[in-house]
Amino acid sequence: MYPTLSKKKATCIRQLALKKYRLEQAAFVLEGKKSIQALLSARYAIKCIVGTSSFFVANQDIVASIRKETEVFETKKEVLSGLGSFVHNHEVLAVAAIPSATEPSISPVDITLALDGIQDPGNLGTIIRIADWYGIATILCSQTTVELYNPKVLQASMGSFAKVNLHYVDLPRYLEGLKLPILGATLDGQPVHDFAFPGHGVLVIGNESHGIQPAVKAILTEAIAIPRYGQANSLNAATATAILCDNWKRFCCPASGR
Structure with a gap:
C-alpha cells in the first residue's frame, strides 16, 4: 500500500535516539499506537509515519487521520523494532518536527x-x-x-x-x-x-x-x-x-x- 522504508531514511530515524541529532534535525521519534493517535490530534507537524502493513490494514481510523504532507512508509516488524528506543514496538512510529519555542502562557486563575x-x-x-x-x-x-x-x-x-x-x-x-x-x-x-x-x-x-x-x-x-x-x-x-x-x-x- 505504501512505499518501503529506505535504508537511508531508517538511519536518519535511528539517529534521533540521541539528543544531538534531535537538535540538528529539529525532530523526534514517537512510538506506539496510542502515542501516534495523540500526535495526530495535536499541533505537531508529522514528517513521516512508519508502520507494518498489518498495522495500516487494522487501523484505518489512523490512516484516515494522516495529513497529506506526511510521508508514510511500510517496513517489517523486525526493522521497526530497531528504529526506535523500545524493542517491543512492532507496530508503528512517527517522526515529528520539534516546534519553535514560544513564550509561556501563565494562567491567572489556575x-x-x-x-x-x-x-x-x-x-x-x-x-x-x-x-x-x-x-x-x-x-x-x-x-x-x-x-x-x-x-x-x-x-x-x-x-x-x-x-x-x-x-x-x-x-x-x-x-x-x-x-x-x-x-x-x-x-x-x-x-x-x-x-x-x-x-x-x-x-x-x-x-x-x-x-x-x-x-x-x-x-x-x-x-x-x-x-x-x-x-x-x-x-x-x-x-x-x-x-x-x-x-x-x-x-x-x-x-x-x-
Whole structure:
C-alpha cells in the first residue's frame, strides 16, 4: 500500500535516539499506537509515519487521520523494532518536527507547575501526565531539567505531552517576574493538610536529589510539605507532584472533578 522504508531514511530515524541529532534535525521519534493517535490530534507537524502493513490494514481510523504532507512508509516488524528506543514496538512510529519555542502562557486563575532540575525522564513524563490529569496547562522547566523529547519522557507521558505546554526558561529570573503566589515543595514547609492554598499560582518541584535550588527558594512565597508518617527519607518527585496537585485542586475546586 505504501512505499518501503529506505535504508537511508531508517538511519536518519535511528539517529534521533540521541539528543544531538534531535537538535540538528529539529525532530523526534514517537512510538506506539496510542502515542501516534495523540500526535495526530495535536499541533505537531508529522514528517513521516512508519508502520507494518498489518498495522495500516487494522487501523484505518489512523490512516484516515494522516495529513497529506506526511510521508508514510511500510517496513517489517523486525526493522521497526530497531528504529526506535523500545524493542517491543512492532507496530508503528512517527517522526515529528520539534516546534519553535514560544513564550509561556501563565494562567491567572489556575495552577502552573515549575520543575527545577528534574533529571529522571520517567519522572518528567509522569509529571506531564499528572498535569494533564489535573487540567494544568503549563509547565515551566529550568534549563537543567531533562529534555521533553527524550524517548523515555515521551513514553512515560502516555500522550499527555501533546496536551500540556512545556517551556524551558531561566527559572529564577522568570519566577521573579511573576506577580503570583509561588509555592515550593520542601521537607520543612507547612503541612499541606492544614495549608490554605491560594486560588492560583505556581507550584515548584525540585531536583530529585538536591531539591529546589537556593536562587529559586529565595523567591518562594510559601514552602509546603507532605507530612511523613513512616521512615522514608523522601518521596519520588512525580509522586510528590501528584499529592500536592491533588491537595491544591481539592482545596480550590472540590466539586469540579469527574
